[in-house]
Amino acid sequence: SFAIAFVYVRICRLYPGKSIVEIAGVLLGSWGGRLVALAYAWYSLHLGALVLRIFVDFISTVALPRTPLLVISACMMGIVLWAVYAGIEVIARCAIVIGLLVVVEGAASWLFMSKDFRFVNLFPILDRGWLPVFEGMTELVGFPFGETVLFAMILPHVSKLGQANRTVMRALLLGGAVLLLGNVRNTLVLGNLATQMVFPTYTAYQYISIGDFLERVEPLAIVTWVMGGFVKICVCLYVSARAIAAMLPSGRYRPLVAPLAILLIELSYIVYKTGTETVEFSLYVWPWYSMPV
Numbered sequence: 001s002f003a004i005a006f007v008y009v010r011i012c013r014l015y016p017g018k019s020i021v022e023i024a025g026v027l028l029g030s031w032g033g034r035l036v037a038l039a040y041a042w043y044s045l046h047l048g049a050l051v052l053r054i055f056v057d058f059i060s061t062v063a064l065p066r067t068p069l070l071v072i073s074a075c076m077m078g079i080v081l082w083a084v085y086a087g088i089e090v091i092a093r094c095a096i097v098i099g100l101l102v103v104v105e106g107a108a109s110w111l112f113m114s115k116d117f118r119f120v121n122l123f124p125i126l127d128r129g130w131l132p133v134f135e136g137m138t139e140l141v142g143f144p145f146g147e148t149v150l151f152a153m154i155l156p157h158v159s160k161l162g163q164a165n166r167t168v169m170r171a172l173l174l175g176g177a178v179l180l181l182g183n184v185r186n187t188l189v190l191g192n193l194a195t196q197m198v199f200p201t202y203t204a205y206q207y208i209s210i211g212d213f214l215e216r217v218e219p220l221a222i223v224t225w226v227m228g229g230f231v232k233i234c235v236c237l238y239v240s241a242r243a244i245a246a247m248l249p250s251g252r253y254r255p256l257v258a259p260l261a262i263l264l265i266e267l268s269y270i271v272y273k274t275g276t277e278t279v280e281f282s283l284y285v286w287p288w289y290s291m292p293v
Helices: 002-014 020-062 069-086 088-116 131-142 145-153 161-190 200-205 219-245 254-270 275-290
Strands: none
Touching: 002 020, 002 145, 002 161, 020 069, 020 145, 020 219, 020 254, 020 275, 069 088, 069 219, 069 254, 088 161, 088 200, 088 219, 145 161, 145 219, 161 200, 200 219, 219 254
């Protein structure tokens, strides 16, 4: 993941002010640049559809089982549409605030769940050798860290491009730490059940109970999921619109945002028929499918 990030940051630094699609047009010519733009547009749109469908299935399962899936999708995409149309600055400010809230909530969850930790759940370590560890590392390259290639469309808007490499590496470290600590926390609380559940974090939050006045705080997990999904879908929609706009004479992305948002909703239902199919695709197919793209 660090190697992938280093490569696209280095390329963007060699051509300041240009996105990866524009750089491809300079290096590969007009048609080569359009092919790269088309690949970026499809990849970001497909990723956005995957994230949206997982989000909708989660909300429908744990909070709104009687609400039509289309209503949940439309509500989320309405907010995403506003943010993307407002511009990358608005998305970035939302991401900063949401990132701080996620970190604070994660730290608080460790504190409140500590009474239910069973450190025996972490053992045995490496009972099947290093092969499963390397397999997991390979999958993480495609999902989720490989998805940071979308930032190559955003780097031209960075005010201090010289510090982009350091910033991206720190973001990868922070994201990896959040995922690692979240998985360790779930394992300490749930044990082997954490690997068999679709939404183990939501179940782990149900263990939080302080006295007789602080219980049923699992809606916090829903809020975190909604906020994280919002930022990720915003980035996917923005990159897709920017990539397609780069192939057009006008170069304007805002007129494309609404049609792409509708297409993203439709794609989330066409590609994934059920929640089980979505989970299986994201776990076993997406990492290998996304790396070549």
